[in-house]
Amino acid sequence: MPGSSELRVAVAQLAPRIGDLDGNRQRAASAIAAAADAGAAVVVLPELCTSGYVFADAREARALAEPVDGPSVEGWRALAGDHGLVIVAGLCELDDDGAVRNSAVVIERGELLAVHRKAHLWDREKLCFVPGSVPPPVVQTSAGRIGVAVCYDAFFPEVMRMLSLAGADIIAVPMNAPVLAPPLEPLVADLITACASAQVNRVYVAQADRTGTERGVEWVGASVIVDPDGRMLTEKAPGEGLLTATIDLARARDKAFGQRNDVLGDRRPELYSRAATVVASEHGDTARPGLASSAIA
Amino acid sequence: MPGSSELRVAVAQLAPRIGDLDGNRQRAASAIAAAADAGAAVVVLPELCTSGYVFADAREARALAEPVDGPSVEGWRALAGDHGLVIVAGLCELDDDGAVRNSAVVIERGELLAVHRKAHLWDREKLCFVPGSVPPPVVQTSAGRIGVAVCYDAFFPEVMRMLSLAGADIIAVPMNAPVLAPPLEPLVADLITACASAQVNRVYVAQADRTGTERGVEWVGASVIVDPDGRMLTEKAPGEGLLTATIDLARARDKAFGQRNDVLGDRRPELYSRAATVVASEHGDTARPGLASSAIA
Numbered sequence: 001m002p003g004s005s006e007l008r009v010a011v012a013q014l015a016p017r018i019g020d021l022d023g024n025r026q027r028a029a030s031a032i033a034a035a036a037d038a039g040a041a042v043v044v045l046p047e048l049c050t051s052g053y054v055f056a057d058a059r060e061a062r063a064l065a066e067p068v069d070g071p072s073v074e075g076w077r078a079l080a081g082d083h084g085l086v087i088v089a090g091l092c093e094l095d096d097d098g099a100v101r102n103s104a105v106v107i108e109r110g111e112l113l114a115v116h117r118k119a120h121l122w123d124r125e126k127l128c129f130v131p132g133s134v135p136p137p138v139v140q141t142s143a144g145r146i147g148v149a150v151c152y153d154a155f156f157p158e159v160m161r162m163l164s165l166a167g168a169d170i171i172a173v174p175m176n177a178p179v180l181a182p183p184l185e186p187l188v189a190d191l192i193t194a195c196a197s198a199q200v201n202r203v204y205v206a207q208a209d210r211t212g213t214e215r216g217v218e219w220v221g222a223s224v225i226v227d228p229d230g231r232m233l234t235e236k237a238p239g240e241g242l243l244t245a246t247i248d249l250a251r252a253r254d255k256a257f258g259q260r261n262d263v264l265g266d267r268r269p270e271l272y273s274r275a276a277t278v279v280a281s282e283h284g285d286t287a288r289p290g291l292a293s294s295a296i297a
Numbered sequence: 298m299p300g301s302s303e304l305r306v307a308v309a310q311l312a313p314r315i316g317d318l319d320g321n322r323q324r325a326a327s328a329i330a331a332a333a334d335a336g337a338a339v340v341v342l343p344e345l346c347t348s349g350y351v352f353a354d355a356r357e358a359r360a361l362a363e364p365v366d367g368p369s370v371e372g373w374r375a376l377a378g379d380h381g382l383v384i385v386a387g388l389c390e391l392d393d394d395g396a397v398r399n400s401a402v403v404i405e406r407g408e409l410l411a412v413h414r415k416a417h418l419w420d421r422e423k424l425c426f427v428p429g430s431v432p433p434p435v436v437q438t439s440a441g442r443i444g445v446a447v448c449y450d451a452f453f454p455e456v457m458r459m460l461s462l463a464g465a466d467i468i469a470v471p472m473n474a475p476v477l478a479p480p481l482e483p484l485v486a487d488l489i490t491a492c493a494s495a496q497v498n499r500v501y502v503a504q505a506d507r508t509g510t511e512r513g514v515e516w517v518g519a520s521v522i523v524d525p526d527g528r529m530l531t532e533k534a535p536g537e538g539l540l541t542a543t544i545d546l547a548r549a550r551d552k553a554f555g556q557r558n559d560v561l562g563d564r565r566p567e568l569y570s571r572a573a574t575v576v577a578s579e580h581g582d583t584a585r586p587g588l589a590s591s592a593i594a
Binding site: 106108109111113114119120122123124126131133134135136137138139140141142147152155156157158159160161162163165166167168180181184185186187189192193195196197199200229230231258259260261263266267268269271272274275276277278279280281283284 | 408416419421428431433436437444453455457459478483490496526527528565569574
């Protein structure tokens with residue numbers, strides 16, 4: 001619909017196989033084609049969807065890493081051009097400086113527009129990857145302004161806020177969320193953060209998680225598209241599959257919340273730049289010797 | 298259990314009546330007594346539990362305001378002493394400077410330890426109250442370090458983060474959440490923010506909401522106690538009632554998340570102090586003339 005601010009978003013929940021670069025590229029290509037068939041203007045693929053996730057060690061991660069002019073990104077550039085959509089996807093990247101990074105790319109019409117290197121590394125990723133040292137990007141595309149956060153990045157409200165303050169309409173979250181503990185009810189942890197980030201920033205969140213089991217690790221399958229009210233627009237995908245929703249970019253650009261509020265305009269940055277006021281009292285921890293009376297940090 | 302870091306927390310979901318100062322004080326006193334009977338070391342009462350919420354105008358709010366050495370707080374000081382617990386409660390405050398504020402107090406053993414003036418005002422509160430201009434407090438008590446955020450304050454992840462960084466074990470949230478729209482499923486918006494804030498900061502959240510109908514406004518009844526995993530420890534209270542849970546302060550002081558992560562230690566403040574990287578491209582908004590091509594703010 002020309003002139004409309006509505007468009008279709010897709011997130012692909014995939015089950016890559018560790019080390020199967022060719023098979024994983026094929027899996028991603030099929031998902032991209034399916035998204036295009038579904039009329040999506042943008043498709044988000046999971047974190048590390050080229051390589052798999054559960055690396056035996058740093059050497060294996062390095063062996064599966066490829067530069068952003070390597071075959072995976074080259075393939076996605078061609079597919080983005082052929083299908084006329086925006087692709088956000090995670091890959092195991094061999095960076096120019098020789099570091100192996102957990103990265104996500106934003107591609108449109110054959111062009112690599114941005115690379116985000118995951119800035120907050122989870123668990124054994126710390127053994128395999130060098131974290132990024134640049135703030136996450138917001139990329140102007142024909143499908144709106146797309147912010148990017150990779151998995152644990154999105155757990156940090158600071159990241160989702162800074163992307164929103166920089167004008168993101170949609171925050172794309174390539175994810176690989178392992179099952180860590182008995183899932184929270186009625187919403188798993190990774191859906192709670194997606195919904196909360198969407199509602200407090202009045203932004204769309206398009207999260208592409210993985211599924212299946214890899215070297216004994218099970219995955220949550222927390223793929224979702226959330227609207228600026230914090231409302232989930234998609235049902236849980238039980239396994240591999242594509243979730244789609246129609247979104248309206250204009251809604252993400254209106255930060256009004258009720259008649260007199262604005263979720264970004266109501267911020268009080270002059271308060272946030274100071275520490276919370278700490279009130280000591282004589283009723284402190286001495287009453288509870290089980291707790292270390294460490295200084296408040 | 299001497300030496301233990303476990304204690305019982307209570308949140309009271311109440312239905313104050315607008316303008317009924319004496320009745321509301323009695324309602325609060327009953328809830329405090331019930332919390333003491335339930336063995337609670339700390340009880341949280343709703344926002345504006347002295348006055349009610351749906352003021353006709355600023356004049357009515359002023360007529361119902363009282364100073365922190367007025368009868369409500371004096372009464373709570375006596376009750377805190379008699380019952381040996383910590384009270385966190387919201388009131389319509391007439392501040393020393395003559396301003397009417399939406400405030401919350403923290404009281405222990407007859408002492409007023411802290412007053413927090415709501416810093417983020419919601420909707421018509423902007424017509425009735427002057428917002429606070431001081432960062433929210435973390436108060437050292439015998440029931441742990443208690444951070445305070447009043448209702449819409451807690452919608453700002455910056456507030457919950459700064460309280461956690463200042464050492465809060467429990468963030469007490471006196472709340473009056475009106476029903477704004479069809480509730481989010483399966484968790485209402487005010488529970489999503491509580492669960493998200495708890496899990497990303499690994500802190501307890503003790504939220505006391507109101508219930509009932511006041512001048513045509515219905516209330517969500519989103520009272521809850523959430524643990525540092527983001528797990529709700531309480532069931533929804535259908536009307537007025539007391540929710541209690543046993544918590545372990547030591548859990549809120551351990552920010553470890555899995556074997557190699559720490560939700561506060563993993564922050565990258567050097568990235569958050571900069572703006573997100575904005576990548577302009579020729580595929581920008583021109584493709585969607587329905588959207589204003591405003592500068593990214």
